[in-house]
Amino acid sequence: MSKKAAWTDTIIYARPEEQYIHVKREPVAGAVCPECKSKDVKRYPIANWMGPRIVVKCQTCFHVLEISYPTREDRWPPYQPLTLDWPVALAERASVERVLSQGKNK
Numbered sequence: 001m002s003k004k005a006a007w008t009d010t011i012i013y014a015r016p017e018e019q020y021i022h023v024k025r026e027p028v029a030g031a032v033c034p035e036c037k038s039k040d041v042k043r044y045p046i047a048n049w050m051g052p053r054i055v056v057k058c059q060t061c062f063h064v065l066e067i068s069y070p071t072r073e074d075r076w077p078p079y080q081p082l083t084l085d086w087p088v089a090l091a092e093r094a095s096v097e098r099v100l101s102q103g104k105n106k
């Protein structure tokens with residue numbers, strides 16, 4: 001993982017200077033797809049029905065190896081509330097754990 005991001009990096013963005021912007025897919029060292037045995041496995045941000053997530057996916061057959069919550073260092077989604085990594089209240093904990101377990105199975 002890259003260095004820890006300053007909290008201001010999650011709310012202040014410079015205007016992009018590139019003509020086209022794209023998602024950077026980072027190769028996952030040592031990962032092998034269990035479906036097709038390809039070593040072309042990459043990690044990148046996605047937005048699916050559960051919201052913003054980080055996926056580790058085979059680029060040959062698109063088998064999903066892992067889906068997880070993004071960290072501040074992932075800078076995904078582009079805007080993150082300041083309370084994103086605060087502990088979840090007891091009243092909301094059960095639903096958060098259910099969503100997390102669904103995310104790991106998808």
Ligand SMILES: [Zn+2]
Pocket residue numbers: 033034035036037038058059060061062063
């Ligand atoms: Zn594969």
